[in-house]
Amino acid sequence: MDLSSSYALWKGIEELESKQQMRLLDWQLQAREPIHRFSDMKAGDHLVRKNAVLGLIPYEHHFICIGSDCEGRPTIVDYNPLNKTSPAPNTALLRFGIVRVMTLPHKDFIKNEDELQAKGREVERVMWPEELRRFFVREVISRAQTRIGEKSIYHLMKNNCETFVMWCLCGLKISLQAKTSSVSL
Numbered sequence: 105m106d107l108s109s110s111y112a113l114w115k116g117i118e119e120l121e122s123k124q125q126m127r128l129l130d131w132q133l134q135a136r137e138p139i140h141r142f143s144d145m146k147a148g149d150h151l152v153r154k155n156a157v158l159g160l161i162p163y164e165h166h167f168i169c170i171g172s173d174c175e176g177r178p179t180i181v182d183y184n185p186l187n188k189t190s191p192a193p194n195t196a197l198l199r200f201g202i203v204r205v206m207t208l209p210h211k212d213f214i215k216n217e218d219e220l221q222a223k224g225r226e227v228e229r230v231m232w233p234e235e236l237r238r239f240f241v242r243e244v245i246s247r248a249q250t251r252i253g254e255k256s257i258y259h260l261m262k263n264n265c266e267t268f269v270m271w272c273l274c275g276l277k278i279s280l281q282a283k284t285s286s287v288s289l
Contacts, residue, residue, distance in 0.1 A: 114238050114274070122278065129270075130280045135231035139220050142208050145169040145178040148241035150230040150269055153214070159224075164281055166269040170205070170245045179207045181248040183268035185258040201258030203251040203268060238274040247272040 117125055136152070139145060149169040156162045167182035185201045209216050220227045239247070251272075256263060266279040 110235060110238055113235060117276075125276060126278055126280055129236075129274075129276075129278070132233055132236055133230050133280065136228040137231055139227040139229055141217055141220070142178050143176060144229075145172075145180070145208075147171040148244045150232060150273055151180070151227060152230060153227045154225055156224060164266070166266040168244065168248050168269055168272055170248055173207050177207050177209070179205060180213075181205050181252060181272075183251075183258075183265045186255075199258045200255055201263070203248075203254045205249075205252050232273070236274075244272050 117128065120128065139151065145151060147169055151167050151169060152164045153167070154162065154164055165182065165184075167180045169178050169180050171179050173179055181203060183201050183203050185199050206213060208214050214220065214227065219225060251268070258264065261279065261282040263277070264279055264282070266281060267277045270279070271277050
């Protein structure tokens with residue numbers, strides 16, 4: 105990665121208005137690659153799992169692979185809304201989320217490799233163009249790790265799993281899918 109050309113590119117992106125940033129990044133980050141095995145996940149990967157609320161409203165859950173455990177199982181970090189059984193109060197207007205770490209497979213997320221390409225719940229790697237990579241993999245991982253355990257108000261449009269991942273990867277707290285009819289959970 106050539107950080108000098110990346111620096112100039114990001115300097116220009118930072119000068120754009122938020123909507124222009126989103127359009128540019130949305131266009132740049134169209135390429136996706138399916139994940140078929142846990143071993144396909146690599147440190148620093150921006151990963152997405154498709155889903156739908158009530159089977160009707162599509163959304164993507166974004167997360168980052170930060171490496172593998174001693175058995176080769178991927179470790180991921182994501183920002184997830186706390187469920188109703190959590191000690192933090194959740195209402196329709198005020199909902200809390202937490203940045204969590206987990207090793208896959210995990211009973212509450214992806215239970216086995218068959219689920220990686222289950223219809224409507226596919227997992228994909230977002231293919232960031234080399235010139236658009238702002239941070240080295242080590243720094244992306246470090247940024248994600250510094251936020252593990254962080255609790256904050258979860259907002260579908262402004263503070264969600266995608267804004268967390270985008271901050272880790274490029275320093276911008278934006279959600280590209282929040283502009284569309286789908287939501288980011």
